[in-house]
Amino acid sequence: MNFGIIAAGQGSRLVQEGVGFPKPLVRIDGKPMIGRLIDIFVKCGAESISVIVNEEMTEVADFLRKLGQDLPCGFNLLVKTTPTSMHSFYELSSLMEGKGRFVITTVDTIFREEDFEKYIKAYSEASPEVDGMMAVTGFIDDEKPLYVATDPDNRITGFLDNMEEGVKYVSGGIYGLSGSAVPVLKKCIDDGIGRMRNYQRALVAAGLYLKAYDMNKIVDVDHASDIASAEAFVRGED
Numbered sequence: 001m002n003f004g005i006i007a008a009g010q011g012s013r014l015v016q017e018g019v020g021f022p023k024p025l026v027r028i029d030g031k032p033m034i035g036r037l038i039d040i041f042v043k044c045g046a047e048s049i050s051v052i053v054n055e056e057m058t059e060v061a062d063f064l065r066k067l068g069q070d071l072p073c074g075f076n077l078l079v080k081t082t083p084t085s086m087h088s089f090y091e092l093s094s095l096m097e098g099k100g101r102f103v104i105t106t107v108d109t110i111f112r113e114e115d116f117e118k119y120i121k122a123y124s125e126a127s128p129e130v131d132g133m134m135a136v137t138g139f140i141d142d143e144k145p146l147y148v149a150t151d152p153d154n155r156i157t158g159f160l161d162n163m164e165e166g167v168k169y170v171s172g173g174i175y176g177l178s179g180s181a182v183p184v185l186k187k188c189i190d191d192g193i194g195r196m197r198n199y200q201r202a203l204v205a206a207g208l209y210l211k212a213y214d215m216n217k218i219v220d221v222d223h224a225s226d227i228a229s230a231e232a233f234v235r236g237e238d
Contacts, residue, residue, distance in 0.1 A: 001120060003041040004092035004104035007034055008054045008082055019224050024053070024060045024107045026227060029234050033107055033221065034060070035067060040113050044120045048074035050095045052088045054081040084194040086185075089175070093182055101178045108221040109173040110230045111135075115215045116174075122213055123176045131208040132181055134200075135174035137218040145170040146197045148212055156210040159200045171200070172218035180208060 007024040014023055021027075024034035031039070034051070041049050049071065053060045061079050068075035076095050082088045089104060096102040101123065116135075123133040134156060136148050148169040149158040160167065184206050188199045203210060221230050232238050 001044065001046060001124060002048045002050070002096045002099050002102040003044075003046050004050045004052075004096065004102065005034060005037055005107050006052060006085055006088045006092065006104065007057070007060065007107035008052050008080070008088045009085070009107075014221075014224060019227075022057050022060050023221070024057070025063060026221065028110060028221070028227070029231050032063065033110070034064070037105065037107065038067065038071070040116055042072060043113070044117055046073045047099070048076065048096075050076035050078065050092050052078040052080060052082070052091050055079055056081070084196075086194055086196045086199055087189070089196060089199070090185055090189050093177070093185060097179060097182050099179075101176065103174065103176045105174045106220075110219045110221060110234060111172070111174070111215055111217070112234060112236070115217075119174070119176075119213050119215050126211065129209055130211055132175070132177040132203070133211045133213050134176060135172040135215045135218065136169035136212045137172045137215055138168055138170075139217040139219070140170050141219055142170065143222070146200070147171075150212045154212045154214075156204060156212050158204060159197055161197070169212055169214065171197075172215055173220065174215070174218070176213075184208070 025032045028036055038049055051064055064077050078091055092104055119135050147160040147163055147167050148171055149167050151157055184202050188202050219230055219233055
């Protein structure tokens with residue numbers, strides 16, 4: 001499996017709230033968030049790990065260059081400022097094109113290691129007809145959640161801005177896809193679509209077979225107050 005991390009945001013809210021580190025280097029249970037993700041990916045048998053950071057994050061880029069020297073898998077660091085997270089996703093997916101299934105996550109997506117390992121196993125063992133497997137959660141703490149509609153077999157039928165009857169999941173910010181999703185992404189970029197949720201809607205509209213995988217609880221670190229709760233969560237204290 002190939003993995004990618006989107007770490008190109010500014011983390012402006014954390015800065016405004018007095019956090020003195022770039023978001024990817026904020027420590028969760030003693031480890032920088034981005035280092036924790038990379039450790040988990042390696043344990044899941046990563047063939048390669050690709051990361052995108054913006055051009056202003058020199059401290060993060062330096063940290064990753066040093067870390068990448070000792071990884072037991074391929075490592076790609078892309079330093080590029082992009083207008084949206086979807087453009088960052090496009091840059092990463094282009095590096096993985098032709099390599100089979102891949103998983104891309106945002107740097108501030110926090111989950112328990114054992115839950116992620118089960119997700120990767122399920123995705124790796126999914127039938128070839130499955131074009132992607134998106135991690136979802138029933139735990140809602142996002143300010144603008146993306147609701148995920150599914151059929152009885154957990155095939156994704158829609159991505160919604162608002163809750164509708166029968167919908168029990170929201171997107172977890174973990175995107176498992178394959179090469180079949182890349183042409184749809186390229187078309188979205190060409191058409192000026194700039195939001196990840198609209199790209200995901202385009203995947204459904206194109207008829208791709210996307211499965212939802214319930215990873216129990218997933219949290220984001222958007223505010224300074226989220227750091228302590230994220231630490232408690234990964235330690236199993238909540």
